[in-house]
Amino acid sequence: MFRNQYDNDISTWSPQGRLHQIEYALEAVKQGSASVGLRSNTHVVLLALKRSSGELASHQQKLFRIDNHMGIAIAGLVSDARVLSNFMRTECMKSKMMYDRPMPGSRLVSLIGDKAQANTQNYGRRPYGVGLLVGSYDEDTGPHLYECLPNANCLEYFAVSIGAKSQSAKTYLEKFAKDFGDIDVDALILHGLHALRETLQQDKELNLKNCSIGVVGKDHDWEIIEGDRLKAYLDQLESGSSSTSTGGAAAEELPQGEAMDTE
Amino acid sequence: MFRNQYDNDISTWSPQGRLHQIEYALEAVKQGSASVGLRSNTHVVLLALKRSSGELASHQQKLFRIDNHMGIAIAGLVSDARVLSNFMRTECMKSKMMYDRPMPGSRLVSLIGDKAQANTQNYGRRPYGVGLLVGSYDEDTGPHLYECLPNANCLEYFAVSIGAKSQSAKTYLEKFAKDFGDIDVDALILHGLHALRETLQQDKELNLKNCSIGVVGKDHDWEIIEGDRLKAYLDQLESGSSSTSTGGAAAEELPQGEAMDTE
Amino acid sequence: MFRNQYDNDISTWSPQGRLHQIEYALEAVKQGSASVGLRSNTHVVLLALKRSSGELASHQQKLFRIDNHMGIAIAGLVSDARVLSNFMRTECMKSKMMYDRPMPGSRLVSLIGDKAQANTQNYGRRPYGVGLLVGSYDEDTGPHLYECLPNANCLEYFAVSIGAKSQSAKTYLEKFAKDFGDIDVDALILHGLHALRETLQQDKELNLKNCSIGVVGKDHDWEIIEGDRLKAYLDQLESGSSSTSTGGAAAEELPQGEAMDTE
Amino acid sequence: MFRNQYDNDISTWSPQGRLHQIEYALEAVKQGSASVGLRSNTHVVLLALKRSSGELASHQQKLFRIDNHMGIAIAGLVSDARVLSNFMRTECMKSKMMYDRPMPGSRLVSLIGDKAQANTQNYGRRPYGVGLLVGSYDEDTGPHLYECLPNANCLEYFAVSIGAKSQSAKTYLEKFAKDFGDIDVDALILHGLHALRETLQQDKELNLKNCSIGVVGKDHDWEIIEGDRLKAYLDQLESGSSSTSTGGAAAEELPQGEAMDTE
């Protein structure tokens, strides 16, 4: 009961130095269906679980194209995600027009952070209720995977998951992440599907309709994998444990200038 | 009692990561009289139940023309619907003037989503209290049926229903939706009337005054069906079960590039 | 006690999906003295009961002229009515200056609806506390009778009543409305007086001071009936039951393009 | 206790459809010292009781000149009255400059109504706490007497009183109002003094200091009566019952176009 004093205004500190509204918005992300991201030295793969709004509905869109070299996967309020993805697309277009070069992923992620921070300091606004995984391939610095949360924190990852039951996916990813550096896209996708499968409820299976895959990488514009190609991956997923077969791959080389966590 | 702490401000998150005001606005849609939408490969049909404000009143308008290629059916606050339909008509006019082409349905639906999202993030506004079914026929991509709700979510459907007792209509639609792909407009309308009839209260019947039908499709500008033609459909509805007669139709072909739910 | 949580802010939804402030404003209309409207195929008649503020006061104005082809009757807050009628007069003047034609009734009613809706969505405003009956005669579409309420709903009617004890008037109107189509203005006025008389308190009678009549129709600019002519109608009202004498009139023809309730 | 929920915000309706803040502002008028207004067919007389702020103070000003053909008497918050009378003077000046004619009384009263209504609908304002009696003589339509209250209602009267114990004055006025039509100014003033005397507390008497008289009429610019002339009236008041002496005067002729209450 005591904490209620401080938790209904984004611009009010609790005596413990916490901003409760930000913490509650993070809950909204945890309730979205899961998304998974992982990267090799050449590619980033984003995967998302889609919830159906009934048998006759299209599934909610969980992957959004931002630019040729960039896409996102989301968990949380879809309408907030749409607003943020529109913002990102506009910024990418501006970058091309003004500087004649694609927007670097790190720069765009920093802009999202600023936009989200403003919503945590001004009275009468609420923090966004959505988490983003941003996959980008930058000509100079290669593939990048970022997580952007309602608290305006944006971190780079080798592999990460957000949304409901994302902890199970993380456990899988932590176990196999040391293999991801040099494997090819197909193996990376299979790892991603394994991780995503961990977030399913007991009696559910991945199928053509509840799962989306997005890929971006070296000489590989952002692409969403559907239909036969998606089916092929799902068949492979059922037939065996792709992860163990690639388990012996060499540890990736850390790219220069990035402090990634690979232990 | 506990939840009351968080439910009277649109810009306040509950500790569970929910925005209660949005959920309450969705209730307003559930209390409106039902609307039904369904589509074949060539047409979209929207149907709505009209409530009378007494014997001497005209019935409330439940179907609105947006453009030659587009119309909507509503459930919820009529005055909010009028504001939104004015907005949609203006956007369609702008599209014609600036780009010399009809507004694509998906684009308009996305604009409505943005407009509705703004009402869920800014203090001192309330979410709209109306749900929309949008039927459009786009020259390039054919017929589309969308549902737009107060939570700013906009989904595409093959068949859908909103408003009071809409679950009964959905049950009917899910049962017969596999037949809708290739049937002609008349059969589609009869399916729609069957679904709409499910939302009636025990002792009520569909008649010329409490029911509206709107159609848009290939070479078929938005049209509201009234009078003798409407009577013909109602007579047919009473005389037999049109749904079983079309039950054997082949499953529709999914249009390219759309992930519709047809199982 | 529970509902009090949600009823003092126009922009707050109750958990049941209701906006209590709108419902309370509708109460203000129900407490105003009654107004009655009814129409034939050629004319619209508005009648209103005037409350005196004491013996030495003029009665409150209940009928307002909007334009040559349009007038209104009100129930509820007179000061809100004055603001709205000023708005309507200005819009009619604009229509004449800009388009050189009288404002169509349906268009003006739609503008009022938009104006009223804005007051139901923005924090710090209150819904208007007045209901309007709008009678207009449009050159192209003939006579129209509209009801505009604080919830921003505007419906067309053949006959309607608002304000205190308006239900009694409605009961009368529903009984005789089938006769109104082809009767002349005098018969229409007598029906209106009968209906208005139903809203009087037990021991009150209609007289020259507590009752106003406004008429608009084909070749008949908005006119308020007073003095000898009003007395003639009141005398007729007392001398016999005009309603029964016209009871056998043929059912009116529904004008094309309007879905009026005449059963 | 229950009603307190709704009575501290001007823009909040009570469940009974009332705006409590307006009703409370009307209380402020009832607590002001009384003012009386009455009119013949040629003149309007305003009278006011002045409260002293102690023996050494001038009495509060209760009558204000607006223009040559117009003056007001007030009851309630003097500071609000000053703001409103400044507004009225400015509007009269504008009328002269822009249209080269005096502001008609009915037009000015309508402007005050609009100004007062705005204060009853916008959050963060309060209704004015003053009632006005407006007396004007218009070249075309003769003398007029209006009452303007905090609820933005403005009514025309033959005779009226506002403020503390004004009911006693009204009782007097209703008894003799039928005589006022054709009597001369002096008789009208004496009736006014009789009515004003009714509002005095038990042991008080009208005297040169606690009573103000203003007159406007045909060929009679707004004038405040003081000194010897005032004393003459007061002497007459004491010496006899002027009201009975004029009791047999013929009932006034109602001016054309006005629905005054004279029964």
Added chain:
Amino acid sequence: MFRNQYDNDISTWSPQGRLHQIEYALEAVKQGSASVGLRSNTHVVLLALKRSSGELASHQQKLFRIDNHMGIAIAGLVSDARVLSNFMRTECMKSKMMYDRPMPGSRLVSLIGDKAQANTQNYGRRPYGVGLLVGSYDEDTGPHLYECLPNANCLEYFAVSIGAKSQSAKTYLEKFAKDFGDIDVDALILHGLHALRETLQQDKELNLKNCSIGVVGKDHDWEIIEGDRLKAYLDQLESGSSSTSTGGAAAEELPQGEAMDTE
């Protein structure tokens, strides 16, 4: 307890038609050290009691020069007084520049009233917490003494006192006011000192430091009396009862056009 509902917002009426915040601001004036004002037919004298903030401080300034022909004495919040006196000085300067004549006292007092009224009607402001005595000598109308209070009321007086224990001073003034009309400045000052002495606490005496005198009048620009001259008055005050010696002076002539209370 009940009244607390209505007393913390300047723009909220209590059910009794009162604005509590204004009444509380009047309390602030009553707690300030007293000021006294009185006038003859040629001069206005203002006197104020100064509270020391300790032995080493200058006393608070209680008298302010506004213009050559005008000065004020205050009781209440000194910082509010400074803001108001700056406003008054600016208005006087404007008058000289724009109209080439001194600001009439009555006009300036009316401006202060408007400024104070605005603070009693707008949400988020507070009424000023200071009372002013304004003394002015106008070329045309002679000496004037006004009292301006936080409720925006401004009254003219022959003699008045505000602040702590001002009732005692008023009692003195009422007793001797009939003498003030024709006496000279010195006698007027002595009367003022007598009145001011009544507001002292039991064991206090007027001295050079706790008492200020300001004078303005015919051929007498605003002047603050200090040092030897002040001492002379204080000596005279102690040596005898100046008031009785002037007790037989003739009652003053009331200036034309002003309704002063002198009974």
Added chain:
Amino acid sequence: MFRNQYDNDISTWSPQGRLHQIEYALEAVKQGSASVGLRSNTHVVLLALKRSSGELASHQQKLFRIDNHMGIAIAGLVSDARVLSNFMRTECMKSKMMYDRPMPGSRLVSLIGDKAQANTQNYGRRPYGVGLLVGSYDEDTGPHLYECLPNANCLEYFAVSIGAKSQSAKTYLEKFAKDFGDIDVDALILHGLHALRETLQQDKELNLKNCSIGVVGKDHDWEIIEGDRLKAYLDQLESGSSSTSTGGAAAEELPQGEAMDTE
């Protein structure tokens, strides 16, 4: 408990006519470490006790240079002091640029008062939480010492102290203030150190780090005394009672036109 009703809004009067938020802000000054000011006929000396934020921190700055002829000492919120001192420096610069002369101390103090008053009347602001001692030497009027408090009161003093335990310093100053008029700067500084020492806690001593001295005066630009010179004064302070040695100095002459308290 009762007073809590009125103490959390700067623009709300308590029923006793008090503004609690101002009183609470004065508490913030009382909790700051003490500052002392005193003046002779030629100089002003400001002294301040500095609190350390730990052994490794510089001490908080308690003295600020405003201009060549002016400096301040503070007690209370340092960040508020910085904002105010920036404001003062800017005003001094403006004075030089626009009028080509140094800002008079009395003028600047009046500007601070206005700035502080605005914070006590407008909703959504808080009063400053800092007290200032302002020392200035004006070419025309000599040395001046002012105290400016959060209640927007600005008083001139011969000697004064603000902050924690300032009452002890005041007691010292009142005892010896009669000597300050004609003594030289060194004697004035020693008196100031004696007064400041009174505000120390039991077992603390003045030393090079916890004490600041600022001087301004005739032919003496604002200077902060440090290092050896400061040490010399501290040594003198310990070696004897400087105050008694100067105790016999003649009482100062009060400068013309200023009402200082010197009894």
Added chain:
Amino acid sequence: MFRNQYDNDISTWSPQGRLHQIEYALEAVKQGSASVGLRSNTHVVLLALKRSSGELASHQQKLFRIDNHMGIAIAGLVSDARVLSNFMRTECMKSKMMYDRPMPGSRLVSLIGDKAQANTQNYGRRPYGVGLLVGSYDEDTGPHLYECLPNANCLEYFAVSIGAKSQSAKTYLEKFAKDFGDIDVDALILHGLHALRETLQQDKELNLKNCSIGVVGKDHDWEIIEGDRLKAYLDQLESGSSSTSTGGAAAEELPQGEAMDTE
């Protein structure tokens, strides 16, 4: 319970003269992972503990480059830090463009203080939830180390620590600070690592991933130490107590013009 009255609005004083929201924001700094700063006569070293967001995440960035001659370490809300560091970088760029010289550290720190103070006085904002250590090397005045806190206080230090368990680091720093003046950068870094190690939880060790070092100084642009060089320092840290080896260094010379606490 009592204090809750005053702690949820930044612009409300408690009766004790405290602003609770500022104190709560300081709590947010205390909960961030620790940062340490220390300086010699030629260099400033900043060190920070990085918390991991899981094994696959990059660590949160705790050190930010501001300019060639300046960098910061943070503790608290990372998103607030990003906003402030963007502000600092922009100000440094402005300084170069407008004045063609690097921004002095003291000037920038003062700008941050002003920016933070504004957030403590205006309603509807919250204080920043981050503390900064600012290290700068100014050509004229040499190395500087500042601490900037949410209460808008900015102090200069020889050595300081903020964040969780920073008191342990401060204890170490106070013990050895007397040695820091003349030691070389490597020794200074080792002292910093010793201090930072004190803030670790029981069973944690400094390693390549959880620790960042930033250096700026004479002829030494801002540099972040990583990889092999960082490993060398960590190895040294484990192998012996660097602090004791430098324990005999001479006490530093206090730079002129700065009052640092070195006892």
